[in-house]
Amino acid sequence: MRTKLLVEDYRRIDVRRLARDGFLVPGARRRLHWLSGGEVLGTITVTAGSTFVDIIGEGGAAGVGETVTLTESDCNLGGTRPWWLCPSCDRRCALIYIDIDKALRCRECLRAVYLVSTLGRSDRRQDRVEKTRARLHFDASGHAVKPEGMHLKTWLRRWQEHDAARQAVVDEVAAWVDKRMPPQPRRYPRSRPVGGPA
Numbered sequence: 001m002r003t004k005l006l007v008e009d010y011r012r013i014d015v016r017r018l019a020r021d022g023f024l025v026p027g028a029r030r031r032l033h034w035l036s037g038g039e040v041l042g043t044i045t046v047t048a049g050s051t052f053v054d055i056i057g058e059g060g061a062a063g064v065g066e067t068v069t070l071t072e073s074d075c076n077l078g079g080t081r082p083w084w085l086c087p088s089c090d091r092r093c094a095l096i097y098i099d100i101d102k103a104l105r106c107r108e109c110l111r112a113v114y115l116v117s118t119l120g121r122s123d124r125r126q127d128r129v130e131k132t133r134a135r136l137h138f139d140a141s142g143h144a145v146k147p148e149g150m151h152l153k154t155w156l157r158r159w160q161e162h163d164a165a166r167q168a169v170v171d172e173v174a175a176w177v178d179k180r181m182p183p184q185p186r187r188y189p190r191s192r193p194v195g196g197p198a
């Protein structure tokens with residue numbers, strides 16, 4: 001698995017921005033370009049239906065091809081705001097990312113991929129998770145069984161140690177991902193409509 005790509009290398013598509021720019025009007029068909037140093041890295045064609053958007057990539061985004069479902073929520077001040085439903089997990093999200101394998105995923109799904117690919121960075125913490133787990137005496141079916149004669153207090157302390165070790169791994173990976181997830185898109189240039197509504 002390639003792990004050297006950083007999250008800012010992912011192209012991302014902001015559903016709020018598409019809505020604001022009129023891209024979500026059913027029938028609208030527009031193209032988005034991602035630029036770097038004046039060079040087009042990839043092109044995405046976005047075609048809106050009433051409850052979904054077809055997203056097709058070309059150039060650096062070739063291989064992308066997915067229908068993403070839209071949903072909406074009420075705003076406090078009236079009106080509605082749109083959301084993507086992540087094609088991978090069905091979670092509601094404002095941004096979807098084009099992953100290395102050209103699948104579209106939400107941030108949480110990307111985080112899950114990173115969790116797997118960065119465990120090597122957390123070897124010592126991961127070892128501690130394994131050690132504290134071993135002290136909980138899991139049986140073959142995955143249930144932890146308190147050994148006979150062990151004080152409940154000892155047993156609960158072992159659980160706390162295991163939970164803390166596991167949390168340390170999650171925190172480290174989350175911090176690592178957050179550092180690489182800038183809040184604002186960097187490579188989301190002004191989109192220019194091509195052709196107008198289909």
Ligand SMILES: [Zn+2]
Nearest residue numbers: 086089106109
């Ligand atoms: Zn997801």
